[in-house]
């Protein structure tokens with residue numbers, strides 16, 4: 001019973017994500033309108049406009065479909081950078097215990113304490129509103145968690161006999177790190193990477209909701225921003241504010257379900273470290 | 276031994292504070308745009324530019340912006356240390372005053388929500404973690420996961436439209452109806468804060484729930500739990516005498532640490548409910564590019580995080596007999 | 607004292623694992639029985655199943671008769687009354703068997719407190735007395751210490767003291783010497799020799815240890831008991847080819863290690879001797895299940911002795 005349940009979760013997660021990825025890829029085909037074309041504002045759901053139109057008369061359903069593109073792109077792209085940087089720093093600092101490792105660890109520990117959402121907001125406020133700046137702001141603050149856990153795993157693995165033998169045999173440091181340690185921490189990297197996508201998407205949605213992304217970029221967060229600040233919520237236009245909420249939550253749920261699977265499988269990984 | 280560990284941590288946190296101040300300095304002076312704009316905010320800058328450009332030059336002089344980077348940095352540190360954070364032209368007040376006033380309102384939401392959810396999350400998490408796979412667990416975990424994956428401002432919007440707009444049980448936002456005093460005013464504030472508080476409570480509870488649950492599950496698998504059971508302790512006693520103490524240790528420290536980060540977490544909820552705390556302050560400052568206000572807010576939240584970290588470290592050192600000299604949890 | 611009859615334990619996890627397969631064993635009062643066998647043969651599971659300490663995923667069948675009642679028929683409450691008071695369990699000390707957040711004194715006295723034999727006030731004195739029996743050293747101060755301040759050997763002695771604290775007549779010990787160096791092993795031997803009058807069932811990997819403390823030896827291989835005999839008979843003339851191989855692997859006999867590994871659990875349902883692959887006496891009839899041959903109290907599960 002229980003085992004079936006645990007293996008069901010990642011499958012469901014995968015299914016949800018595949019759906020959204022497909023929507024994102026085929027956005028131009030699926031979407032009935034170009035989300036930037038303007039018709040009459042504040043239309044209610046109808047046959048022409050499945051979810052009505054927004055304050056400047058853009059088709060909300062099309063916005064939502066294109067929103068999947070941007071939200072997922074920002075999520076994946078930031079997560080890729082964050083995970084890459086975090087993993088490299090984690091492995092290097094775990095492997096070189098000396099001065100290099102200590103410096104990286106010190107920086108990581110500091111970065112962990114700096115509150116990331118406010119810093120991201122401040123950074124985004126200083127920079128011109130654009131999706132690239134949002135990605136930069138997200139990346140600048142969220143690599144530390146990955147670096148820390150990869151480091152602690154590397155520290156464990158480097159004490160294993162086979163690494164010591166490699167060392168004694170004179171195998172190069174780079175080769176040990178990336179041919180032998182990396183495969184052993186890959187699972188943790190993947191789990192962390194999966195969760196990083198969802199947290200990047202959440203940050204992006206938060207920033208966009210606050211109005212920090214560029215006004216032409218259509219992500220789920222920015223749809224919600226206009227729905228909220230242009231009276232969509234006040235007038236209870238549920239077709240405007242509910243869909244982005246559902247999309248964000250479903251997508252994050254998908255990533256969580258996928259990530260949780262790995263957590264359950266690897267017993268040696270401390271579950272609390274991952275969250 | 277313990278004193279040395281504490282001192283070391285405090286030194287580390289002082290360093291972090293210093294780095295945050297430095298980040299602020301770098302932001303002001305090296306982000307694209309005129310540093311003066313960053314120092315006084317966008318609106319005032321363009322006002323002065325149009326009406327009185329020579330005031331801007333005077334300011335450039337005052338902040339030493341024509342001097343070397345090092346000197347500028349020194350001036351910046353001096354003004355920061357003397358708690359001179361500048362003036363908000365938007366609010367026509369020193370930024371510190373504005374911030375402290377707003378902080379009061381944020382704390383009013385934050386402190387009760389953290390405390391209530393710490394208990395609620397612990398209670399539910401223990402119940403689910405002690406018997407994973409039980410009916411309670413099967414019902415609670417998906418619900419908590421759902422709450423956890425839905426951003427708080429999304430829940431807020433949903434709740435606001437339902438309870439306030441549709442049902443009319445609660446106000447549309449804000450903090451008081453005005454024109455009241457004494458007990459009536461207090462009740463009125465409570466009525467206004469009910470929804471945002473509830474949302475913060477459930478979202479934090481879901482977070483605490485997972486921490487406690489995984490902590491209890493992990494501890495239940497430890498050898499010493501088997502030892503305890505072999506002595507003839509009942510399930511209840513094993514839980515209360517052996518599991519709880521060990522599970523509470525990481526829990527308390529995580530919840531404490533979360534306190535500082537929660538300041539940021541309440542932000543978006545405040546925005547939705549037009550609760551005039553730190554969150555709406557930051558949001559508004561972003562919109563009008565009131566940089567001094569933003570800088571101070573960031574510094575202030577960082578200080579909150581650091582303080583809560585220190586408390587959590589101290590607690591850890593006080594409770595855990597295993598902590599040795601210089602050993603820190605970060606590893 | 608304790609009669610185990612046809613005890614089987616199966617874990618209902620992803621792939622079913624039969625960790626203990628139809629084990630029968632008699633423990634006589636006042637004797638020491640050691641169970642030896644290689645890793646994964648089901649020794650720990652056997653011990654834990656007696657006190658029903660296995661997780662819910664374990665399906666247990668068979669009988670364990672202790673003082674004329676079947677332990678598996680008892681209610682939860684009755685089991686709790688047996689645990690610690692009548693039958694105690696001594697885990698291995700190199701691990702994490704002591705609660706890191708409780709002082710040693712309390713943990714040693716806990717079985718007595720649980721069974722209401724003493725009050726909490728009396729606990730410190732009782733633990734001091736108990737720990738003195740095993741020469742922990744500086745007992746008055748030690749009882750206020752936390753487990754992390756103890757060495758592996760010290761922890762083991764604390765655990766032994768805890769095991770006898772409520773005066774259990776039967777003591778189950780799981781690898782009390784694992785992870786200890788030779789001098790520490792002697793300390794544990796010391797402890798056990800002080801318990802000569804008790805009934806002990808002890809799992810070990812360490813044949814020297816078995817030789818010193820045991821009266822009887824049971825050999826487990828791939829979830830079954832393949833040989834059971836008096837200690838002296840066993841060490842002078844092992845019957846089962848696996849026992850022989852074990853004894854040959856002792857340092858004084860030239861460290862001739864046995865090649866290969868025990869068969870995986872999913873093959874247990876096939877018939878035939880489970881030692882077949884590694885046996886040097888095998889013949890065709892070993893392809894069907896070997897009989898349990900008895901010579902008095904001595905038992906061996908091998909075709910070699912069938913005639």
Ligand SMILES: Nc1ncnc2c1ncn2[C@@H]1O[C@H](COP(=O)(O)OP(=O)(O)OP(=O)(O)O)[C@@H](O)[C@H]1O
Nearest residue numbers: 617619623625644645646647648649650651652661
């Ligand atoms: N909780 C469990 N769930 C599933 N399988 C288990 C569980 N506990 C033990 N097993 C399986 O039962 C088998 C026997 O394990 P056991 O711990 O009894 O071996 P052992 O003889 O004590 O070995 P060692 O000498 O290494 O302690 C192993 O294959 C193990 O994988």
Ligand SMILES: [Mg+2]
Nearest residue numbers: 649650780781
């Ligand atoms: Mg074992």
